[in-house]
Amino acid sequence: MREYRVNEQGHLVFGGCDTVELAREYGTPLYAVDEGYIVERCREIRNTFTDKYLNTRAAFASKALQTLDVIRIVTREGMYLDTVSGGEIYAALKAGTDPSKILFHGNNKTEGEILYAVRNNIGRFVVDNEYELDMLEKACSELGRVQKIQLRITPGVDSHTHSKINTGRLDSKFGISLEPENRDRIIRKAMKSEHLDLMGFHFHVGSQLQSNEDHLMALEILLDLVREVRGNLGLEVKELNLGGGFGVRYVDGEEDTRVSDFTEPMMDAIRAFCVEEKMAMPVIYIEPGRWVVANAGITLYTVGSIKEIPGMKTYVAVDGGMPDNPRYILYEAEYEAVVANKAGLPADKTVSIVGKCCESGDIVVEQTNLTGKVESGDVLCVFTTGAYNYTMASNYNRLPRPAMVLLREGEHRLSVRRETWEDLVAREL
Numbered sequence: 001m002r003e004y005r006v007n008e009q010g011h012l013v014f015g016g017c018d019t020v021e022l023a024r025e026y027g028t029p030l031y032a033v034d035e036g037y038i039v040e041r042c043r044e045i046r047n048t049f050t051d052k053y054l055n056t057r058a059a060f061a062s063k064a065l066q067t068l069d070v071i072r073i074v075t076r077e078g079m080y081l082d083t084v085s086g087g088e089i090y091a092a093l094k095a096g097t098d099p100s101k102i103l104f105h106g107n108n109k110t111e112g113e114i115l116y117a118v119r120n121n122i123g124r125f126v127v128d129n130e131y132e133l134d135m136l137e138k139a140c141s142e143l144g145r146v147q148k149i150q151l152r153i154t155p156g157v158d159s160h161t162h163s164k165i166n167t168g169r170l171d172s173k174f175g176i177s178l179e180p181e182n183r184d185r186i187i188r189k190a191m192k193s194e195h196l197d198l199m200g201f202h203f204h205v206g207s208q209l210q211s212n213e214d215h216l217m218a219l220e221i222l223l224d225l226v227r228e229v230r231g232n233l234g235l236e237v238k239e240l241n242l243g244g245g246f247g248v249r250y251v252d253g254e255e256d257t258r259v260s261d262f263t264e265p266m267m268d269a270i271r272a273f274c275v276e277e278k279m280a281m282p283v284i285y286i287e288p289g290r291w292v293v294a295n296a297g298i299t300l301y302t303v304g305s306i307k308e309i310p311g312m313k314t315y316v317a318v319d320g321g322m323p324d325n326p327r328y329i330l331y332e333a334e335y336e337a338v339v340a341n342k343a344g345l346p347a348d349k350t351v352s353i354v355g356k357c358c359e360s361g362d363i364v365v366e367q368t369n370l371t372g373k374v375e376s377g378d379v380l381c382v383f384t385t386g387a388y389n390y391t392m393a394s395n396y397n398r399l400p401r402p403a404m405v406l407l408r409e410g411e412h413r414l415s416v417r418r419e420t421w422e423d424l425v426a427r428e429l
């Protein structure tokens with residue numbers, strides 16, 4: 001979470017706005033997203049990466065937070081866009097994204113998605129496996145197109161993060177394993193195709209990483225691969241994509257990493273490698289998602305029932321829960337929270353903040369410190385919900401998905417309207 005400010009009324013201020021006023025005006029649960037913070041993060045990426053080094057690109061991993069507004073904010077700030085489905089590409093195009101700046105990921109792209117992406121001139125396919133390579137080749141030959149691709153490899157690095165967001169280890173559904181016979185067959189096939197232009201390779205080791213160790217290990221493996229395929233297969237590697245995964249601070253004890261913590265040592269290693277191998281420096285991509293938006297977002301709830309179990313636990317229930325934030329039930333993710341209308345009071349009581357769904361696992365924040373003066377009707381703020389909340393939301397128990405407001409230096413506007421009960425049955429025939 002970020003440092004926060006409290007105004008004279010004792011209310012939490014976020015993005016320059018009184019959060020209690022936001023809850024009153026737009027209702028709860030409410031996602032509030034600070035546009036100014038997203039812009040700051042994009043600019044830090046520019047200053048320390050894309051403007052610092054020649055031929056570098058940063059693609060926002062839009063799965064972290066995809067709305068038309070957010071796409072427009074990040075692309076205006078010079079970011080490319082990482083997408084992972086036809087739906088994400090559709091939204092990217094609808095938001096006006098230059099298709100040549102879209103990367104298309106995914107371990108099981110459908111034929112329909114492949115055709116849609118090729119027809120729309122998507123800049124890069126990050127090809128995950130041979131099945132996709134064959135389908136893409138067929139689609140491009142039917143459409144008479146040449147598609148630029150990167151091949152996603154599985155570096156076999158068991159990253160230091162939760163198993164469900166660890167994507168680079170050998171036992172992973174993602175990417176091409178580097179067993180020589182397997183990888184060479186696929187690379188050769190891509191090189192031979194008249195309709196595919198193999199630009200280079202991609203890895204993504206995992207998410208919410210607090211140190212650069214795993215990236216550096218994966219890079220070493222990637223550079224070994226580059227050396228071998230140049231020597232053995234004569235492939236000229238023009239692009240390397242180093243994925244995302246840069247960690248942010250959710251709770252005390254975690255680091256808000258700097259992108260340069262990851263990119264600087266990797267760029268040094270790549271440069272040294274290119275000098276040694278007498279090879280032109282490839283174009284380098286990164287794909288941060290969480291790092292750009294996690295701390296741009298908060299969720300505001302209204303406190304309802306409070307259940308005290310003497311000597312055991314206090315449950316503070318809010319008007320949302322796992323449908324708007326499934327990260328506890330997925331990863332036992334931790335958050336910090338504050339009572340927004342009593343933000344100046346000391347956090348002197350340990351409670352569990354829970355949702356309103358019929359699931360005991362419907363926990364928003366397990367065992368956190370809040371003010372003991374918390375009461376029904378209070379506005380509760382959960383911090384650092386900008387990434388993987390809105391995009392992972394569901395309608396479990398027929399809860400309508402929250403609205404989203406965009407904040408900028410004290411100004412606010414509705415960006416996504418709240419779902420209605422009517423919306424919930426709108427597709428049912």
Ligand SMILES: Cc1ncc(COP(=O)(O)O)c(C=O)c1O
Nearest residue numbers: 061204207244245287288289290
């Ligand atoms: C291929 C790829 N790139 C980038 C990301 C973004 O990761 P993060 O949000 O941790 O930066 C992901 C996340 O799952 C991913 O799978």
